[in-house]
Amino acid sequence: MTKLTDLTIAGALAGLKKKDFTAIELVDAHIKAAEDARHLNCFITETFDAARAQAKESHDRYTKGASLPLDGIPIAMKDLFCTEGVQTTAASAILKGFKPPYESTVSGKMKADGTITIGKANLDEFAMGSSNTTSHYGNVINPWKRIGDNKDLVPGGSSGGSAAAVAARISMGATGTDTGGSIRQPAAFCGIAGIKPTYGRCSRFGIVAFASSLDQPGPFARNTEDCALLLQSMAGYDPKDSTSVNKAVPDYAKAIGGSLKGLRVGVPKEYRVEGTSPEILQLWEKGVQMMKDAGAEIVEVSLPHTKYALHAYYVVAPAECSSNLARYDGVRFGARVEGENLTDTYEKTRQAGFGAEVRRRILIGTYVLSAGYYDAYYNKARRVRKLIWNDFIEAYKKCDILLTPTAPTPAFAIGENTSDPVTMYLNDVFTIPASMAGMPGMSIPVGLSSDGLPLGLQLIGKPFDEETMFRAAFALEQAAKFTAVPQNIVGKAA
Numbered sequence: 171m172t173k174l175t176d177l178t179i180a181g182a183l184a185g186l187k188k189k190d191f192t193a194i195e196l197v198d199a200h201i202k203a204a205e206d207a208r209h210l211n212c213f214i215t216e217t218f219d220a221a222r223a224q225a226k227e228s229h230d231r232y233t234k235g236a237s238l239p240l241d242g243i244p245i246a247m248k249d250l251f252c253t254e255g256v257q258t259t260a261a262s263a264i265l266k267g268f269k270p271p272y273e274s275t276v277s278g279k280m281k282a283d284g285t286i287t288i289g290k291a292n293l294d295e296f297a298m299g300s301s302n303t304t305s306h307y308g309n310v311i312n313p314w315k316r317i318g319d320n321k322d323l324v325p326g327g328s329s330g331g332s333a334a335a336v337a338a339r340i341s342m343g344a345t346g347t348d349t350g351g352s353i354r355q356p357a358a359f360c361g362i363a364g365i366k367p368t369y370g371r372c373s374r375f376g377i378v379a380f381a382s383s384l385d386q387p388g389p390f391a392r393n394t395e396d397c398a399l400l401l402q403s404m405a406g407y408d409p410k411d412s413t414s415v416n417k418a419v420p421d422y423a424k425a426i427g428g429s430l431k432g433l434r435v436g437v438p439k440e441y442r443v444e445g446t447s448p449e450i451l452q453l454w455e456k457g458v459q460m461m462k463d464a465g466a467e468i469v470e471v472s473l474p475h476t477k478y479a480l481h482a483y484y485v486v487a488p489a490e491c492s493s494n495l496a497r498y499d500g501v502r503f504g505a506r507v508e509g510e511n512l513t514d515t516y517e518k519t520r521q522a523g524f525g526a527e528v529r530r531r532i533l534i535g536t537y538v539l540s541a542g543y544y545d546a547y548y549n550k551a552r553r554v555r556k557l558i559w560n561d562f563i564e565a566y567k568k569c570d571i572l573l574t575p576t577a578p579t580p581a582f583a584i585g586e587n588t589s590d591p592v593t594m595y596l597n598d599v600f601t602i603p604a605s606m607a608g609m610p611g612m613s614i615p616v617g618l619s620s621d622g623l624p625l626g627l628q629l630i631g632k633p634f635d636e637e638t639m640f641r642a643a644f645a646l647e648q649a650a651k652f653t654a655v656p657q658n659i660v661g662k663a664a
Contacts (some may be wrong), residue, residue, distance in 0.1 A: 174199035175339040179243055179396040182342060186232055186242050193228035193242030197221050197286055200244040204288060204340045210311045212335040213289035214249045215257045221288045228284060240403055241284030246335040246344035249290035250297055251277045251387070252376040260378040261295045261305035264523025265504045274376025275408045276345065276387050283403045288341060292331030295525045296495065297347055297380040300355060300597040302330025303584060304527040312360060312581050313338040313656035317622040321583040326356030326597075329390070333360040336390045337656055343400050344390040349381050350483055351577075351601025353388050354613040358576035358626030361615045361654060363397050363643070364390045366601075368634045369608035370415035372401075373408030381490035382413070384483075384605050394614065394643045398422035401636065417634055425637040426644045431465035433642065436569030440476040443599055446578040450625055453617050454575050457627045460616075460649035461573060461642070471565040471572070475557045479603040480596070482558070485538050485551035486606075491528075492535025498523065559607040562630075571642050572630040575600050576613040580623035604630045614643050616650040624654065 174196050177185065185191055201218050221244065228242040252258050252270035259265045277287070294304040301324040303309040310330040312323040314337070325334040329346030333356035336344050346353040348366035357364030365388045372387045379385060389400035402423065407416040437458055442451065462468050500506035500519030507522050509515035524532070538547035565572065578599060604611040610633070613626040627646065631639035 175203050177342070178393055179240070179342050179391060179399055182243060183240070187237065189232070193232060194222070194225045196242055197225035197244050197288065200341060201288055203338070207313070207338050207340055210313060210334055210338055211292055211308050212246065212310055212331045212338070212340055214259055214261060214292050214307045214331070215290040217256060217287055217289055221286045224286045228286065231284070238282070238284030240280070240399065243285050243343065244288050244341050245280070245285045246289055246291040246332050246341040247277055247287045248293055248329055248332050248345050248347060250293060250347055250378045251345060252378070253277055253287070253290065256290065258290065258378070259307070260297070261293045261307055262523060262525065262528070263306045263505060264498050264519070266306070268504050270376070272376060275373035275410060276404045277376070279406065280345070280403050285403070289335070291329070291335055291344060294328035294330070295528050296378065296491070297328035297349055297352055297385075298491065298527050298531055299327040300351070302327040302356075304525055306525060309584055310334050311584070314361065314581060314623055315657045319621070323581040323623070324359065324584055326359035326577070326581065328352040329356050332390050333357055333362060333364065336360070336362050336392060342391070343396055345387060345404070346390055347377060347385055347387050348605065349384045349487060350605045351598040353390065354601045354611055354628055355577050355597060357390060357613040358615070358624065359581040361624030361652070361656065362390055362392050363394055363612065363614055364388065365397050365401060365612040365636070365639070366605070366610060367401060367405060367636055368610045370413050371610070371634065371636070372404045373406070373411040373414045375408055375410040379494040381487040382494060383490060384487060394640055394647050395423060395426050397612070398426060398640050415634070420637055422636060422640055425640045428641045429465055430461065430642065430645050433466045433571065433638070434469050434569040435461045435466045435642070436469050436471040436565055436572045438471050438473045438476065438565065438572060438574060440473050441574045441600060443578060445596065446575065447580065447619070449619050450575045450578065453625050454573070454627060457573055457616055457646060460646055464645040464649060466642070469569045471568055473561040473565060473603065475554065475561050476603050478554045479558055479606050480599055482551040482554040483598070483602045483606055484534070485547050486555065488531040488535035489539050489548050490535070492532050492539060495528070495532055555606050558603055562607045562609055566632050570632070571638055574628045574630065576626040576628040580619045580625055600628060609633060610636050610639055612639050612643050614646050614650070615652040616646065617652065618654055
């Protein structure tokens with residue numbers, strides 16, 4: 171029998187219903203894998219005891235024939251989602267020990283569908299980063315290695331702990347949040363699938379905010395079908411979130427396997443960005459041919475304002491972060507460092523609680539929102555954002571979906587690109603435009619680099635048309651036949 175940790179979510183659900191194994195055995199196998207892989211530092215908080223108790227409840231439901239849609243499936247929960255009574259840190263010292271008295275809507279919906287969280291996944295502090303090296307609790311290590319090189323690699327960010335946990339067979343799926351690429355880029359670096367749904371598709375209630383007009387939760391899994399199953403559970407209207415869209419959630423799994431005949435796949439000419447690995451450009455061309463072979467029509471499109479997306483994002487996102495992080499003052503919750511007076515307490519608390527990258531973004535955001543620069547920077551960035559959105563709408567008059575690279579390079583070694591913040595920001599050059607426009611995007615593993623690292627391609631869909639994206643992603647997945655497994659995991663597949 172296939173190892174329990176190598177099963178897909180769909181495969182595990184089928185096995186549980188046939189009583190090939192129990193939810194208790196499934197969860198125990200993944201807890202054992204997590205214990206064996208602690209060197210990857212995927213979790214900030216382990217919730218093994220609670221997971222074992224929930225597995226027993228799940229087993230009872232299967233015994234009674236009353237199982238839930240995702241009953242018994244072990245997942246990792248990004249430590250940005252508030253979980254009632256369980257420490258939620260956002261990977262920051264300022265929230266160490268904070269146990270929310272409420273549950274985020276997404277984690278609550280998934281729990282109600284039977285998923286079992288085995289740990290709160292590590293991330294870049296407050297989701298600010300592209301490498302998962304800014305966490306107060308230490309960097310996450312990618313389970314992949316370069317051929318002939320033993321250097322530890324980054325898993326991507328900010329949702330690096332979630333992506334690494336899925337890739338390393340610690341969890342069957344995971345939650346992430348994507349602000350400028352924080353699901354898609356880690357998925358590409360770790361050789362798994364990850365989707366950022368349309369902005370407003372999933373509730374942000376109970377998720378620690380970074381940039382409110384950009385943040386959107388979504389799932390990681392090892393294939394397209396599993397992502398569809400997880401998104402089905404996560405998505406839906408929530409009156410507690412003013413940005414949640416009251417729109418029916420289709421059955422995403424039913425979209426899997428449909429023909430691509432007649433589908434128009436757009437290839438944006440502006441995505442041939444300087445500095446992109448030649449291997450990734452070759453893979454992109456191969457992906458275009460795969461889609462063509464599957465019956466799709468290939469159309470060249472233009473997104474002329476793409477070149478401004480990165481610049482505008484790094485005005486809008488820090489501005490919103492500056493506003494959102496003002497709540498961490500040492501008074502209401504989280505860490506507190508006493509000062510001589512209230513202002514001194516604020517300053518000392520934030521100095522001790524925030525890491526360097528968070529402080530950098532707060533300073534940038536405060537600057538662009540200041541009276542003398544608000545129009546010159548923030549308002550101008552908002553206007554550029556509208557132009558980026560218009561580009562996508564115009565492109566979708568010619569095509570149904572876009573195919574692009576996910577990241578400009580494969581995973582890099584820890585410390586390799588982190589000395590220059592601007593170089594780090596360029597990791598999101600392909601993912602940020604869709605985020606600025608609120609479009610859904612998904613990364614699929616399609617091949618390996620010459621040094622044995624996974625490479626991903628990105629599909630960008632029309633607003634609230636995740637179904638077409640899943641259909642195209644499944645076809646790409648079937649054509650690519652990506653079966654490679656990370657070297658740095660215990661009990662890896664043969």
